[in-house]
Amino acid sequence: MEEEEIEKAVIAYLKRKGFRQTELALQEEQSKNLSTTKTDPDIAKQILSFSEVESVPARYREGYSTLRSWTYNSLDLYKHELLRVLYPVFIHCYMDLVAKGYSQEARNFFNSFREDHELMHLRDLQKLEGVLSPSHLEENEFARSLRHNKVNIRICQYSYDLLLQYLQKSESMIMLGIINERINFRVSPGQPGSFTDDADVVSLMGSSNDIAKQVNQKEVHWGLLEDSIEEQLEKAGLATDVEKTEGESKEGDLEDNKKRSAEGGKSGTLAKKVKKDKIVGATGKSIRSEASTVSVAPRVKSELALPVRSTEVEQALLEDLRNRAALGSSALPSVSFYTFINTHNSLNCSTISSDGSLVAGGFSDSSLKVWDISKQGQQVKSYNAEGDVESAHIEASAGLEGKRPYTLFQGHAGPIYSAAFSPLGDFILTASADSTVRLWSTKLKANLVCYKGHNYPVWDVQFSPVGQYFASSSHDRTARIWSMDRIQPLRIMAGHLSDVDCVQWHANCNYIATGSSDKTVRLWDVQSGECVRMFIGHRSMVLSMAMSPDGRYMASGDEDGMIMMWDLSTGRCVTPLMGHSSCVWTLAFSCEGSLLASGSADCTVKLWDVTASTKIPKAEEKGNSASRLRSLKTLPTKATPVYALRFSRRNLLFAAGVLSK
Template structure:
């Protein structure tokens, strides 16, 4: 049995090993017959800790990096407001390092974190990068602007408290000093809205009197928004095909008065392809497969649609065809209609897709047992199909809810996306799965086929959008920059750009060739759930959780108008084929028409005076279940459904408006 002294040594050794210093001192006092005379350990003054931290150049990097990571991992609702503090803190941390003659550490700090602020503050970053010693800080005009004035910010009360508590809990005294000395944060209770109901303008952000660029300068990057220049050989073949059709019809009507139908199409084609108001991508900028004879016929059909297109405007509203899905039991997540209105597809929570024909035809899939060696052309393929067919086809393959579906321009393919992190390509000829595309790390919310086929894009919970081609199983481009989920994605009509909307309340436009962001649009006060680009490629509309629609000029990146009238989330927006009218639909069970004519962007537009539209508006206004909201001057008409939220709205080439949604009666009915 060990002696008491041995036990004391064992206990003392254990306390030293575990680092229990306070307990060790008490134990030693009890062992000594006389009180141990040792100076009491006084707590280090807070000011000395602060001075020690400030003198440590690594503290700037450690504290800023920790704050940055905390903000990136914060709730999506607070992230945009919290992120606004990063730039002024970054600037003053850099200037602090330079003032202390720590030029090496300052350069490293600038190179490490300046990428976070390039989109909004490129001019200031370029000027600050030339400030490399303490003398520069005293002489540089921009540095003195930041040092002599407070940087104005507005923040809601909850994220402001979270921000301060985080700095205090982690004892980031260096950052607290910068916030107290150089930032002026005005705490706003509630949402950051101005008196007009929109997001606060930039005049309250930044240093008063200093144009720190915000987004305007970033959005001055050159873009090519026109239609791509056509393949010269394709253009020649199309012109010859139109002339041949015209001559053939002329021969058939040799004994009758003849009026050319195809030569006007030729002039229409030249007019569409020779729009000089915007810069056009050169031929070959967007690599595409060689054209086929079917492409030639598709172009002729498109020109015929243009010739028969109904012009729309305030006095000529479109006809609307609404498809309502019953007995979906709230499991229909998405729906889309093909461009020629021949097929409709819906994605369901039970992991499958359904396709219906809108032409009254039976859909015929392949028989269970076929020999691929016997299939050489479409005639052989048709012989291998079912004899009778069915009203709809169910496409099974995903292992999670389906959130997005999109038809290819020629209707031969359908692409879908799901919670299972994949996209799938389906054939609408055989109703079978052709390819599985894997790459996203989280659920995929939306998918869109390119205007020329071959390419499609996806939007995901992993905060990225991706570009794919049908012949590659891996993504071609990854578009990263959003702070939260990318909820929607749309191609620009020339296929050179992608537009994405996000829960971070911003919209971005990306160059598909470089993967770089070329436009950032800010102004929404809620997540952006839908975007649309006008057929002429000049404008973009975005909408979502804030119940408002904003129309943007893609060339300048500026907001043209903000339109209000919806009383709930907006699910879909689309431009008419002639760019004059915008349709929107959403959870308030309405379809609304808006005037977006370029000539009326800044002028009031009166409501139309048709008796039918007046009656519908009166019925809608009398519905007590709907909240009263102010309808902006661009509002042309509202078409309410009874209990059908409209998930998708679009226009055909002839300006017929097609909308679709799932019937959802009240719970007490």
């Protein structure tokens, strides 16, 4: 219906211009389609064909300038909604001028009005400014997507009516043609949306929101693996508590039952309830505490053949879990921060082993350096900040007399962009600009395998939570799943429209998540290679991700400093976490899932209350947006952007970064 109303505005304009024959043709076309809700696409073509009568560069500038002035002079209540229309009109005016061969005029038009849109769409403008000829419109992926898809804009009914009134009075056929063919309005009743909604109301990829809705209908099993270490500990702890409590409270229960029967008695179910309460509260600890979401997560079967753990490894893991510190809003973690110095601006990435004993750095000279912190007598400077912070300096250059405080690994033919330790720290993976992934042994201090498959630089690589399998992401717009014992990838995940910048495994190993420069995050089924979730909401490229220990939530951080918390079961954003002023390079959940740590290029580590953040939808229903941000603490460094974060199995937070002068 919206398109029909815009066409009425076109007809009114054509009447004033004397296009009587065109008016009759359009009316006849409309009468044929009265019984349907869709409009014949030929009408849009007719409108554009007549708009070409006026399609000289000066007309584009004049039409856009008039629309821009009218929008900025609109009522404040509706202005922010009407401003959404300017950006798609601006970019299509520019691309139309390029398509018609007016390269210089297009460049002048672009430079004249780009400042209006740089705050919200800087990266998109950077992609478009290199489009200077008709052939570039097809070669440039972003421009081609814009030309072949409509832009969806959400707007309230009154704002839409104001726009229609303007179009009916407007003398610019070009603006009418662009708005009719390039924009799809989704008109909603009621008052205009808030300013904070602007990230979701303009979809520049045309049908991506519709695709996301369709994809997000698929079922996702987000629980933990059956017979996981956490489940074993839970069973063992429950059995121990039951035996201990039964022995201690046997006589007390007998006396309580005698008193009840003497008093006329209560039902037997009350006695059972009291006994159950004593089991839970006997030691002062509950196996299913409110702070831990892991114990209540559903159990699922693995779709991958999992490696067998030795008894010694299982015992070590269980010991770590028994000694895990309970964290929450009132109990923040201790933080150990490793600072790289003398890197000469060549450190690209860093990673930390699960117990914090090994720290690795990937460098632009294609080298990997690994420091064994447990064997180095480094001076550690500590200072208390309620989440005790300890800092250690790591010398990245060779020491005196050529002695190295680190192990040097060489083999790549290009800069190393990502590194990841295996869960036990015995292996490390590296991703490089030479399009390969290499597997190294930290015990043998040697390269074991070189994995080739990507066609362009590999940006990220991550081990699965159980080891054996790993995932990589690349400039070739794909993510791939590998097994350590095979040189070819097991699965290739293709679908992103730009670089896949980061990759993250789900807690149950049945899914991987990918973050891309196309501003979307996708969740993929490992077994089928199918995309089962698409998350839309980021305004810039996605640089980091983390999965909650129970597998239900995922956090993603972008180039603008925004962190989005997603619910995997519904595919919706639970809450945005705003506070960083620069790129969010790393994210990590605490082991029980109550806290999220984020590290940024703004030289801070922030701790967020996940328990509070995941309750936000109820608050939003009541109109309470103030509780959307729940930052517990900000831990600043002097001048060290944060490259890596890692919670140990005992809930100590490790962090690493490079000193920037």
